[in-house]
Amino acid sequence: MGRAQDLLEKAMGNMNTLLENQEFNGRFKSGLEKLELQKDKFFFQSLAGLPSANKLFKATEKMIPECNESNMLEIEKIIQEIDDKADAPGTVLT
Amino acid sequence: MNKPKVYFMDARSESPDTSLINKTITVFEAAGFDKMIKKGDVVAIKMHCGELGSSAYIRPAYVRAIADKIKEMGGRPFACDTTTQTYGTWGSRVTELDLIETAERNGFSSATLGCPFISADGYVGTSDYRVDIPEGYLLKEAYIAQAIAAADKVIVLTHFKGHGMGVIGGALKNLGIGCQSKRGKFNVHMGRHPSYGIGDSTVFHPENFKGKEKDADWELLENCCPLGLFKVTDDDELLWEREKCINCLGCGSWMNPRGIFEPNLANFDATDIAIADGALGVIKAVGKENIGFINVAVDVSPKCDCAGFSDVPLVPHLGVFASKDPVAVDQACVDAAKNAPGMPGSLAEEMGIDAPGERKFDLGGGAIEGLSEQTTINTGVVNGLGSRDHEIVNVQPLGRDRFAFPPDPRPTKIRFEKMFEKFQPFPFDKHNGRGYNRLDKVDIDAVKGHDGPTVNPHSHKDAAYHGDGGWHPGDDDSSFKPRSSSNGDDKKTD
Numbered sequence: 143m144g145r146a147q148d149l150l151e152k153a154m155g156n157m158n159t160l161l162e163n164q165e166f167n168g169r170f171k172s173g174l175e176k177l178e179l180q181k182d183k184f185f186f187q188s189l190a191g192l193p194s195a196n197k198l199f200k201a202t203e204k205m206i207p208e209c210n211e212s213n214m215l216e217i218e219k220i221i222q223e224i225d226d227k228a229d230a231p232g233t234v235l236t
Numbered sequence: 237m238n239k240p241k242v243y244f245m246d247a248r249s250e251s252p253d254t255s256l257i258n259k260t261i262t263v264f265e266a267a268g269f270d271k272m273i274k275k276g277d278v279v280a281i282k283m284h285c286g287e288l289g290s291s292a293y294i295r296p297a298y299v300r301a302i303a304d305k306i307k308e309m310g311g312r313p314f315a316c317d318t319t320t321q322t323y324g325t326w327g328s329r330v331t332e333l334d335l336i337e338t339a340e341r342n343g344f345s346s347a348t349l350g351c352p353f354i355s356a357d358g359y360v361g362t363s364d365y366r367v368d369i370p371e372g373y374l375l376k377e378a379y380i381a382q383a384i385a386a387a388d389k390v391i392v393l394t395h396f397k398g399h400g401m402g403v404i405g406g407a408l409k410n411l412g413i414g415c416q417s418k419r420g421k422f423n424v425h426m427g428r429h430p431s432y433g434i435g436d437s438t439v440f441h442p443e444n445f446k447g448k449e450k451d452a453d454w455e456l457l458e459n460c461c462p463l464g465l466f467k468v469t470d471d472d473e474l475l476w477e478r479e480k481c482i483n484c485l486g487c488g489s490w491m492n493p494r495g496i497f498e499p500n501l502a503n504f505d506a507t508d509i510a511i512a513d514g515a516l517g518v519i520k521a522v523g524k525e526n527i528g529f530i531n532v533a534v535d536v537s538p539k540c541d542c543a544g545f546s547d548v549p550l551v552p553h554l555g556v557f558a559s560k561d562p563v564a565v566d567q568a569c570v571d572a573a574k575n576a577p578g579m580p581g582s583l584a585e586e587m588g589i590d591a592p593g594e595r596k597f598d599l600g601g602g603a604i605e606g607l608s609e610q611t612t613i614n615t616g617v618v619n620g621l622g623s624r625d626h627e628i629v630n631v632q633p634l635g636r637d638r639f640a641f642p643p644d645p646r647p648t649k650i651r652f653e654k655m656f657e658k659f660q661p662f663p664f665d666k667h668n669g670r671g672y673n674r675l676d677k678v679d680i681d682a683v684k685g686h687d688g689p690t691v692n693p694h695s696h697k698d699a700a701y702h703g704d705g706g707w708h709p710g711d712d713d714s715s716f717k718p719r720s721s722s723n724g725d726d727k728k729t730d
Contacts, residue, residue, distance in 0.1 A: 144605045184492045188604045193586035
């Protein structure tokens, strides 16, 4: 497994742990469903998805001790970014 | 055996002779490139003019300074780049016409460079010189851009940065890709190679094509290939004549994100190896004694100048490096980047490689995981091109008097005294010799605060300018009319 996929898996692991929080349970579920669709794509197989995976991992790490709306919004913003970027052309090979 | 020397000046600058452009000339001389150039020599300056949209490519002023220096030595310089394979769907340097137009948009022309800018491999990219390279690790021949092979001397002037496929974009890549003709580039990129070519090694998943209705860009899947090897049938089936693929890389950015292609790491690694062999081909075509390398390691963007955009640099400016050894000069830059802290807010930070001591380009430059910033360099050691092991020579500034304005290097009094007597630009005859209508004093501190001024703004309705609570348009000038005056009714109000 590549570095981006590995970090994404860790972030998703954190989100699974955070499902225990009743206040945000639904939003984490929805986020996990979205990520499940993206995780095997080239975006995460390549290095293109590594910054997003890294950001998401850090945001979920922050959420564990500080489970609040502001941190939740940050996580949702990154998931939206991943949704937007994952299928976009533009892998720069040259 | 003596280690090759790499002449180095850092990126700090606090005087004209420590400007990065003048430091480039300083290391040029320290490395002995001035002595290499003889009267009458035709000298190619190989640079990268940047794909349309990129902004970190080398500034024309560096090339100009080198061209001026070559002329000073009696040489006849020309600057050049080469045509590209296609690399993408909308390449801006694919033909000579594209290349010249892009170069001009990016600021490279005979007017700015003081010498012609040409496409070194002709209109399409088939003007070249074939050389055998039996020492090559993977390639056994190379096709060198004609104008470079024909030049008496070559200065390889490189903007050092990262690269999606090559991982680093240094002197070796400027030789191994940049000095190859288009035909030569297909060779280096492994076009039709039985083990490493895209056509032979990529895993093709046509089942991941969603069909015309679900993919608004489906026509681009057909139109991204210069040979027309992709076809979407009426039954929404994606066909690929893979046996004809020449590795132009035009399709990757469409096929990879859709999961239609599963890229093969070996294709990238093999290309990085071949870059060093292609570089060796250039040295063989030109002669080791006839070529010098300067790496300008500033704006060290993650991706190459051929990408069409330039991200925040991975590391702060590193400086200028010059050597007769292309392997040593690239290794010196890679080492400097490795030892530097990552730039805050850059990809280095996002990738978690921002600490000094972290390799910056394996993840920061490469497009896919598993590539190494050392592959091309190490291959250059194996094929005899040069040495990783090197000695850094810290070069001292030459003094500011060496870098006067070239068109007129005389000091100020000699240049302007007579002219100013005739055409005095300062109005000494006005305002008691002070020249201009200005207030004697203003509250300076009132406009220095970060959070805004501490005096009230004036109305702009009539005032041409203001500053002391009143306004004074044309105090002593009866011909003055406020800007808002359209019917002659405006009156002074103070």
